[in-house]
Amino acid sequence: MSIxxxxxxxLDPWYGSYAARAHEMRASEIRAxxxxxxxxxxxxxAGGMPYIGGLPLEEIGEMMKRLVVEQGEVALQYGSGQGDExxxxxxxxxxxxxxxxxxxxxxxxxxxxxxxxxxxxxIFIDPGDVIVAEAPSxxxxxxxxxxxxxxxxxxxxxxxxxxxxxxxxxxxxxxxxGRRVKFLYTVxxxxxxxxxxxxxxxxxxxxxxCRRHGVLVLEDNPYGLLGFDREPMPALRSMDEEGxxxxxxxxxxxxxxxxxxxxxxxxxVREKLVLASEAAILSPSNASQLAIRSYLDHHxxxxxxxxxxxxxxxxxxxxxxxxxxHIPEATWNVPDGGFYVWVKLPEGLDAxxxxxxxxxxxxxxxAGSAFYIDGSGTDHMRLSFCYPTPDRIRxxxxxxxxxxxxxxxxxxxxxxxxxxxTDTVDFPAPDLN
Amino acid sequence: MSIxxxxxxxLDPWYGSYAARAHEMRASEIRAxxxxxxxxxxxxxAGGMPYIGGLPLEEIGEMMKRLVVEQGEVALQYGSGQGDExxxxxxxxxxxxxxxxxxxxxxxxxxxxxxxxxxxxxIFIDPGDVIVAEAPSxxxxxxxxxxxxxxxxxxxxxxxxxxxxxxxxxxxxxxxxGRRVKFLYTVxxxxxxxxxxxxxxxxxxxxxxCRRHGVLVLEDNPYGLLGFDREPMPALRSMDEEGxxxxxxxxxxxxxxxxxxxxxxxxxVREKLVLASEAAILSPSNASQLAIRSYLDHHxxxxxxxxxxxxxxxxxxxxxxxxxxHIPEATWNVPDGGFYVWVKLPEGLDAxxxxxxxxxxxxxxxAGSAFYIDGSGTDHMRLSFCYPTPDRIRxxxxxxxxxxxxxxxxxxxxxxxxxxxTDTVDFPAPDLN
Numbered sequence: 001m002s003i004x005x006x007x008x009x010x011l012d013p014w015y016g017s018y019a020a021r022a023h024e025m026r027a028s029e030i031r032a033x034x035x036x037x038x039x040x041x042x043x044x045x046a047g048g049m050p051y052i053g054g055l056p057l058e059e060i061g062e063m064m065k066r067l068v069v070e071q072g073e074v075a076l077q078y079g080s081g082q083g084d085e086x087x088x089x090x091x092x093x094x095x096x097x098x099x100x101x102x103x104x105x106x107x108x109x110x111x112x113x114x115x116x117x118x119x120x121x122x123i124f125i126d127p128g129d130v131i132v133a134e135a136p137s138x139x140x141x142x143x144x145x146x147x148x149x150x151x152x153x154x155x156x157x158x159x160x161x162x163x164x165x166x167x168x169x170x171x172x173x174x175x176x177x178g179r180r181v182k183f184l185y186t187v188x189x190x191x192x193x194x195x196x197x198x199x200x201x202x203x204x205x206x207x208x209x210c211r212r213h214g215v216l217v218l219e220d221n222p223y224g225l226l227g228f229d230r231e232p233m234p235a236l237r238s239m240d241e242e243g244x245x246x247x248x249x250x251x252x253x254x255x256x257x258x259x260x261x262x263x264x265x266x267x268x269v270r271e272k273l274v275l276a277s278e279a280a281i282l283s284p285s286n287a288s289q290l291a292i293r294s295y296l297d298h299h300x301x302x303x304x305x306x307x308x309x310x311x312x313x314x315x316x317x318x319x320x321x322x323x324x325x326h327i328p329e330a331t332w333n334v335p336d337g338g339f340y341v342w343v344k345l346p347e348g349l350d351a352x353x354x355x356x357x358x359x360x361x362x363x364x365x366x367a368g369s370a371f372y373i374d375g376s377g378t379d380h381m382r383l384s385f386c387y388p389t390p391d392r393i394r395x396x397x398x399x400x401x402x403x404x405x406x407x408x409x410x411x412x413x414x415x416x417x418x419x420x421x422t423d424t425v426d427f428p429a430p431d432l433n
Numbered sequence: 434m435s436i437x438x439x440x441x442x443x444l445d446p447w448y449g450s451y452a453a454r455a456h457e458m459r460a461s462e463i464r465a466x467x468x469x470x471x472x473x474x475x476x477x478x479a480g481g482m483p484y485i486g487g488l489p490l491e492e493i494g495e496m497m498k499r500l501v502v503e504q505g506e507v508a509l510q511y512g513s514g515q516g517d518e519x520x521x522x523x524x525x526x527x528x529x530x531x532x533x534x535x536x537x538x539x540x541x542x543x544x545x546x547x548x549x550x551x552x553x554x555x556i557f558i559d560p561g562d563v564i565v566a567e568a569p570s571x572x573x574x575x576x577x578x579x580x581x582x583x584x585x586x587x588x589x590x591x592x593x594x595x596x597x598x599x600x601x602x603x604x605x606x607x608x609x610x611g612r613r614v615k616f617l618y619t620v621x622x623x624x625x626x627x628x629x630x631x632x633x634x635x636x637x638x639x640x641x642x643c644r645r646h647g648v649l650v651l652e653d654n655p656y657g658l659l660g661f662d663r664e665p666m667p668a669l670r671s672m673d674e675e676g677x678x679x680x681x682x683x684x685x686x687x688x689x690x691x692x693x694x695x696x697x698x699x700x701x702v703r704e705k706l707v708l709a710s711e712a713a714i715l716s717p718s719n720a721s722q723l724a725i726r727s728y729l730d731h732h733x734x735x736x737x738x739x740x741x742x743x744x745x746x747x748x749x750x751x752x753x754x755x756x757x758x759h760i761p762e763a764t765w766n767v768p769d770g771g772f773y774v775w776v777k778l779p780e781g782l783d784a785x786x787x788x789x790x791x792x793x794x795x796x797x798x799x800a801g802s803a804f805y806i807d808g809s810g811t812d813h814m815r816l817s818f819c820y821p822t823p824d825r826i827r828x829x830x831x832x833x834x835x836x837x838x839x840x841x842x843x844x845x846x847x848x849x850x851x852x853x854x855t856d857t858v859d860f861p862a863p864d865l866n
Contacts, residue, residue: 012701013675014557014649017615022556025708052509060509061501068494076485076493076688111544111692114715123455124447140715147555147712182450216447242446255509257719259544268445275458279580280713282547282573285721286690 021149037364043396045319045383046364048192048339050252054311059299067287067294079286081278083109083262087293091262094296095248098224099238106264108273109284113222113249113261115277117141120218120245120263121148122280123272124182130174132215133185134162136342136371136380138192141185141220145373151179152373159333161198162186164205171213183216183245188236190223190338193371193382197337200233207240222249222261225305227337228313242266250292252339253305258288312339318390319383322397327404339386342368344379345404348411351381354403363399454582470797476829478752478816479797481625481772483685487744488737496727504723512719514711516542516695520726524695527729528681531657532671539697541706542717546655546682546694548710550574553651553678553696554581555713556705557615563607565648566618567595569775569804569813571625574618574653578806584612585806592766594631595619597638604646616649616678621669623656623771626804626815630770633666640673655682655694658738660770661746675699683725685772686738691721745772751823752816755830760837772819775801777812778837781844784814787836796832 037044067075082088088104095102110116117140125131127149133141135154145152155170156163167184174181186206188198198206210217219236237246249261265273277284295301319341320334329346345351351367358364368380385393470477500508515521521537528535543549550573558564560582566574568587578585588603589596600617607614619639621631631639643650652669670679682694696706710717728734752774753767762779778784784800791797801813818826 012699014699014702017557017647017649018705019555019557019559019562021559022705022709025556025705047511049511052506055505055509057502057505057509060505061498064501065494065498068497069490072488072490072493073485074690076488076490076690078480078482078684078689111714111718115713118713122452123458124450124452126452129452140712143712147709214450216450251511255720256511257507257509259714259716259718259721266445266447269447272451272455272458276455276580279573279576280548280551281544281692283692285544285692285718287688287724288692288718288720291720 021147024146037359042359042362042364043388043392043399044364045385045388045393045396045400046366047387048384049387050256050339051308051311051386052255052257054308055255055304056299060295063294063298064291067290071290075287075290077286079283079289081283082274083107083284084286084289084293087289088262090293090296091248094225094253095235095237095246095264098221098232099234100246100264101238102241102264106267106270108263108265108270108277109289110261110263110277111281111284112251112256112259113220113247113263114140114144115280116247116261116263116273117144117218117220118148119273119276119280120183120247120265121145121150122276123269124216125150128180130179130181131183131185132167132170132174132181133373134187134191134194136193136368136377137185137373138187138220139366139370142371142373145185150182153181154372155184157191157194157196159196160202161188161191161196162202162206164202164209167206168209171209171215175213181213181215183218184210185218185220186236187220187223189221189233190226190335190340192223192338193340193366193368193380194342195333195335195338195340197233203234203236204239207236207243211240211243217244218247219244220247222247222252223338225253226309226312226339228309228316229336237264245269253308254292254295254301258285258291260284260288260292309337312386315385315388315390315393316341318393319385319397322394326397326401329404329408339384341383341385343381343383345381346408348415349404349407350378352378354407357406358400358403361399361403363396363403365400454580457579470792475792475795475797476821476825476832477797478818478821478826478829478833479799480820481817482820483689483772484741484744484819485688485690487741488688489732492732493728496731497724500720500723500727508720508723510719512716512722514716515707516540516717517719517722517726520722521695523726523729524681527658527686528668528670528679528697531654531665532667533679533697534671535674535697539700539703541696541698541703541710542722543694543696543710544714544717545684545689545692546653546680546696547573547577548713549680549694549696549706550577550651550653551581552706552709552713553616553680554578554583555709556702557649558583563612563614564616564618565600565603565607565614566806567620567624567627569626569801569810570618570806571620571653572799572803575804575806578618583615587805588617590624590627590629592629593635594621594624594629595635595639597635597642600639601642604642604648608646614646614648616651617643618651618653619669620653620656622654622666623659623768623773625656625771626773626799626801627775628766628768628771628773630666636667636669637672640669640676644673644676650677651680652677653680655680655685656771658686659742659745659772661742661749662769670697678702686741687725687728687734691718691724693717693721693725742770745770745819748818748821748823748826749774751826752818752830755827759830759834762837762841772817774816774818776814776816778814779841781848782837782840783811785811787840790839791833791836794832794836796829796836798833
């Protein structure tokens with residue numbers, strides 16, 4: 001068989017050789033826009049990049065030096081597939097702040113919590129299996145679920161997070177249709193993108209419903225310690241050890257550049273996660289793991305989180321007051337933690353078709369459609385307030401307002417705002433996390 | 434559906450929820466042995482851990498400090514899914530030593546080359562597709578191929594590497610059987626575990642055969658720059674840009690603790706690899722990537738490789754002379770680079786069943802069966818000479834000789850050496866890479 005017999009094209013001689021799933025992998029048009037959006041003159045309200053400038057870089061640099069000089073033969077070597085035991089012990093201290101009691105053996109260290117998402121999906125999902133996820137859901141999770149050929153069914157939220165009665169009805173309906181639901185994917189705290197938090201009252205209700213339907217809960221919790229006004233809520237995992245896989249991350253409470261996250265899972269599941277991780281990457285980076293461990297050992301990490309909370313609260317406030325001043329026609333939630341404001345545009349506007357015009361006006365956001373598996377949600381946009389300074393945020397929202405005003409004018413004259421978006425769902429891009 | 438209706442057991446309530454592939458993921462009995470083998474009193478000739486003690490840790494520590502202090506806002510932040518552009522440019526300099534000419538756009542940085550293996554397998558393999566791999570093959574590759582539900586067919590090697598006529602016959606036979614061969618997996622230089630190198634004469638022959646059969650070549654080359662006696666051979670990728678995906682790694686030429694490897698692929702394939710990598714990990718670690726880039730920029734990395742080559746040659750010599758002295762009944766190749774000696778045991782001995790007795794005698798190796806998809810190869814063992822000092826290597830081989838002698842005595846008396854091994858193929862463990 002020659003290459004051309006093999007279904008090759010002049011553009012891609014291996015086109016005929018891909019796995020079925022790979023044909024679904026396409027770079028979206030939004031990706032090209034983001035290359036433009038990352039230029040310094042554009043105010044990016046799009047990415048979920050934390051404010052690294054708030055870290056004590058001099059101290060961290062000194063720490064990295066000591067780490068390599070004193071423990072280099074471990075830090076620069078291969079490590080265990082499950083992750084460094086000392087770090088796994090420190091991770092217990094972090095999770096204790098949300099009421100989780102676990103053993104270091106229950107923890108699997110991963111290359112960011114994105115890898116944990118991939119591993120869980122890997123071990124549970126056969127093509128066509130159903131994952132129930134909030135509407136909307138984190139774009140990077142939808143990307144993994146799609147790459148692993150899952151069917152995603154959304155369940156609705158309100159200001160208190162996932163609605164238990166609706167979740168129950170969704171699971172009952174799917175069961176009636178003979179569908180195999182493998183897990184519920186939920187971001188209970190300071191949701192990405194919706195900004196809401198699952199209320200304390202609803203937490204045991206969600207767990208009871210999932211238990212009753214035999215559905216595992218995948219609790220993704222990168223933002224739980226970043227509340228602005230109160231102590232963290234107890235994690236779902238703190239209420240149910242056997243029914244929940246918990247995912248944590250140092251990307252938002254310390255720094256994403258080390259790519260260190262983790263999963264906590266029931267014993268037998270944890271064992272499979274380790275085997276799947278070894279197939280995927282052999283072992284997580286010892287250099288990164290020991291850096292995080294050293295940071296937790298020798299720095300006031302809780303003080304740093306407190307400082308981040310204050311910085312992000314100030315940025316949240318800047319975002320909300322700028323919205324009130326410049327785009328009063330829109331509606332939004334006021335998140336009490338995390339990175340995101342979820343904005344509903346005025347009637348008739350389409351966030352996806354408006355995006356190129358926004359970037360021309362030197363401001364970027366993520367259109368709501370990225371957070372729905374079916375491309376709905378174009379009436380929403382996600383504004384991230386984590387990265388730009390308050391002044392830049394105000395300038396960004398002001399620019400955004402000029403675009404919204406022009407769109408509204410177009411709608412008033414022509415009855416539609418433009419070309420309309422496509423239904424493509426993006427693969428997760430690092431800028432979208 | 435309750436959890437117990439769901440097929441759960443008291444040991445694993447989620448047993449009924451796993452994906453089909455996850456049921457194949459089991460920790461082997463060898464894993465438990467390796468926990469014992471990592472004790473300091475055991476001489477490990479098992480792991481492929483490089484000799485990190487040979488690195489200038491003080492200088493690298495100082496470099497890490499400067500990196501965080503001067504470029505912390507980049508090093509500690511999320512990066513691009515494809516990897517840092519500056520590092521991708523430096524990677525071209527590394528590959529130029531093996532005659533590869535490429536563009537930074539062709540390179541995808543991965544979390545060790547293990548992740549590159551996983552990504553390539555992800556985008557090309559539907560369950561049941563065939564991968565042709567050398568007999569024997571790297572255990573970590575077999576682990577990925579199995580986790581991705583590929584069928585592996587081995588093709589034989591001799592002292593000059595893969596045998597072209599046998600490869601051609603294998604591909605022809607598979608075609609006749611209507612099997613879909615997606616790629617050839619090959620480690621052309623200082624093979625793991627066989628220690629052999631594909632001769633210069635055979636390289637274009639292998640490429641021509643694969644091209645004729647429409648089969649992609651996956652060239653895995655972690656050891657290419659670690660030859661003891663001569664300059665590197667030209668890479669397969671240097672002879673064929675469209676037909677080869679090349680995998681490289683800094684784990685053996687610098688340090689594995691950063692987990693940085695890379696893939697070079699034809700344009701359209703490279704694009705899918707990036708999308709698959711973003712789904713799996715969002716982006717590789719900026720801290721690790723910038724550390725490698727800084728190392729390549731500011732250190733005599735080629736001098737360091739030369740120093741590694743000398744150290745590993747000395748260890749190879751220690752291994753071979755100890756084998757000659759202590760286990761003359763066995764046969765082996767004399768590798769002219771890399772990390773491994775592939776030893777054929779005397780008639781009647783089984784490396785797998787002998788392993789527990791070897792560990793009791795405080796020496797560890799990897800049984801040959803780990804490197805075959807069907808568990809054959811129990812008459813071989815892999816001895817790694819990369820990690821222990823020459824004195825420790827001699828002591829390890831001496832201990833091994835006592836076990837071999839006792840086994841031979843048993844065979845002489847009873848006609849068999851023991852219990853026999855099982856057919857389980859291991860998942861890759863970090864200690865086995």
